[in-house]
Amino acid sequence: MSTLQITKSEYAAGVQCSKRLYFLVHDSELATAPGDDLQLRFKQGREVGELARARFPEGSLVTQTGSAIEKAIEITSTHLSALQVSAIFEAAVRFKNFLIRADILKNNFDGTWDLIEVKSTTELKAEHLDDVAFQLFVLRGAGIKINKVYLSHINNKVTFPNLNDFFIDHDFTDSAIEKLPEVELKLRSLVQIIDRPLPPEQAIGRQCANPYGCEFKSECWKDVPKGSVLELYNYRKRNPTKFDLYHRGPKLIQELGEDVELTRFQQVQFLASKTDEAIIDHAGLSEFLAKVQHPIYYFDFETIAPPVPILNGMRPYQRIPVQFSCHVQNGPGADLKHHEFLASGTPGSDPRRECIDAMRNVFTTPGTIVAYHDDFERSLIRELAQQFVEFSDFLLELEKDFWDLEDAFQNHFYHQKFGGSCSIKKVLPFFAPEMKYEYLEIKNGGQAQAALVRLLTPGLLPEAKDKLRKDLLTYCAQDSMAMVVIHQKLIELTANNIRFLRQG
Numbered sequence: 001m002s003t004l005q006i007t008k009s010e011y012a013a014g015v016q017c018s019k020r021l022y023f024l025v026h027d028s029e030l031a032t033a034p035g036d037d038l039q040l041r042f043k044q045g046r047e048v049g050e051l052a053r054a055r056f057p058e059g060s061l062v063t064q065t066g067s068a069i070e071k072a073i074e075i076t077s078t079h080l081s082a083l084q085v086s087a088i089f090e091a092a093v094r095f096k097n098f099l100i101r102a103d104i105l106k107n108n109f110d111g112t113w114d115l116i117e118v119k120s121t122t123e124l125k126a127e128h129l130d131d132v133a134f135q136l137f138v139l140r141g142a143g144i145k146i147n148k149v150y151l152s153h154i155n156n157k158v159t160f161p162n163l164n165d166f167f168i169d170h171d172f173t174d175s176a177i178e179k180l181p182e183v184e185l186k187l188r189s190l191v192q193i194i195d196r197p198l199p200p201e202q203a204i205g206r207q208c209a210n211p212y213g214c215e216f217k218s219e220c221w222k223d224v225p226k227g228s229v230l231e232l233y234n235y236r237k238r239n240p241t242k243f244d245l246y247h248r249g250p251k252l253i254q255e256l257g258e259d260v261e262l263t264r265f266q267q268v269q270f271l272a273s274k275t276d277e278a279i280i281d282h283a284g285l286s287e288f289l290a291k292v293q294h295p296i297y298y299f300d301f302e303t304i305a306p307p308v309p310i311l312n313g314m315r316p317y318q319r320i321p322v323q324f325s326c327h328v329q330n331g332p333g334a335d336l337k338h339h340e341f342l343a344s345g346t347p348g349s350d351p352r353r354e355c356i357d358a359m360r361n362v363f364t365t366p367g368t369i370v371a372y373h374d375d376f377e378r379s380l381i382r383e384l385a386q387q388f389v390e391f392s393d394f395l396l397e398l399e400k401d402f403w404d405l406e407d408a409f410q411n412h413f414y415h416q417k418f419g420g421s422c423s424i425k426k427v428l429p430f431f432a433p434e435m436k437y438e439y440l441e442i443k444n445g446g447q448a449q450a451a452l453v454r455l456l457t458p459g460l461l462p463e464a465k466d467k468l469r470k471d472l473l474t475y476c477a478q479d480s481m482a483m484v485v486i487h488q489k490l491i492e493l494t495a496n497n498i499r500f501l502r503q504g
């Protein structure tokens with residue numbers, strides 16, 4: 001029997017991919033550190049966990065973590081035998097070499113306990129059953145009598161301030177019991193795998209993206225060449241899959257045979273893969289650009305979406321606009337004016353209302369509102385119109401003025417450097433390589449969200465708050481300025497009827 005230990009998260013990793021488990025146990029230095037967006041998700045998970053514990057006010061939290069695990073096991077064991085606490089939070093239980101921290105063990109005061117696993121999702125997921133089944137396996141193995149197994153997740157129908165029914169509990173007892181033989185078999189195979197001297201052979205595949213990606217992607221995907229078939233845009237629900245194509249070869253889009261059916265966009269990718277030049281539909285692009293009317297508002301929102309609602313009428317994970325940047329050009333060749341908004345974070349203030357006020361100061365004359373992937377901005381504006389009916393006429397009129405710059409790249413312009421994506425982060429370096437997000441303190445949307453949450457959390461020191469505000473304003477301004485630059489380059493391109501743009 002292995003001397004290596006398998007925890008709940010390692011078991012989940014092993015179910016996803018045995019190589020991931022192996023790396024976690026033996027080669028964790030190969031992992032990419034969690035980014036700010038993932039850290040934010042961990043933090044939000046902890047907040048949801050705390051809310052779940054509040055349902056059992058007499059419960060006792062086992063606080064010891066890390067190297068104090070033996071102490072945590074001892075304290076849990078004491079609670080389990082004394083039968084005095086109504087619930088144990090973060091209960092530490094070991095059976096053989098398998099270790100769990102159970103979110104909640106609820107005392108039934110009849111010698112049995114209920115296991116309650118808390119998830120910060122708003123729906124059930126397939127991997128949740130693996131999670132509770134593994135915990136049940138360990139608890140039973142350790143001799144703890146479990147009466148019921150519950151999976152508790154967020155109810156996305158509740159609205160602030162009435163959060164009484166924030167959790168929905170699902171009885172997973174029968175399904176978890178049925179899965180126990182499978183858990184046992186799986187553990188046997190995982191133990192053998194981690195006992196080997198080398199990682200298992202495991203080809204890259206869909207598991208690398210499920211359920212939340214994999215921290216070892218930079219290791220396993222390091223030999224995937226640029227321009228590979230894995231870059232095929234929107235190649236979903238197809239047989240053979242993208243990974244089938246990749247593993248059977250040829251690996252490059254430019255080498256694909258006629259037997260592979262491609263969508264219009266994928267055919268453009270195929271054409272683009274054979275040249276260093278952009279593939280441009282000049283007529284379509286000119287027609288599309290002609291729809292833009294002055295004044296032009298280059299507009300970008302930043303949002304937060306906390307699992308626990310904080311504002312009246314808000315649902316879990318509902319996006320709240322708390323920042324925007326808008327560059328305005330009032331006429332052809334006119335200088336740009338820049339407007340920006342960042343929620344004050346003043347206690348009692350509603351950032352949505354502050355945002356609407358700021359928008360009313362910017363959008364004074366009808367024109368074209370340029371956004372990138374405008375579904376996002378438009379849906380936020382519709383939600384604001386629902387929540388603040390007194391401004392719905394203004395907001396719904398705005399929604400009609402949007403024009404999506406991303407459509408230029410979805411339909412009329414593609415270069416192989418975009419790597420099968422039309423996102424602004426891929427497109428911008430092609431047109432303006434000097435406008436690098438890496439130079440900024442906040443480099444991506446995930447970091448911006450995390451920073452916005454920090455900014456709006458009470459208790460931040462004034463200097464830290466000032467710095468955060470400055471970094472956020474710089475980041476958001478770059479997003480709207482990026483649209484200005486890309487739009488202007490496209491105008492130049494069509495005005496001069498440049499047939500092909502040389503690789504930048």
Ligand code: SF4
Binds near residue numbers: 016020202215216
């Ligand atoms: S990147 Fe993919 S193949 Fe590699 S360990 Fe992660 S899930 Fe497994």
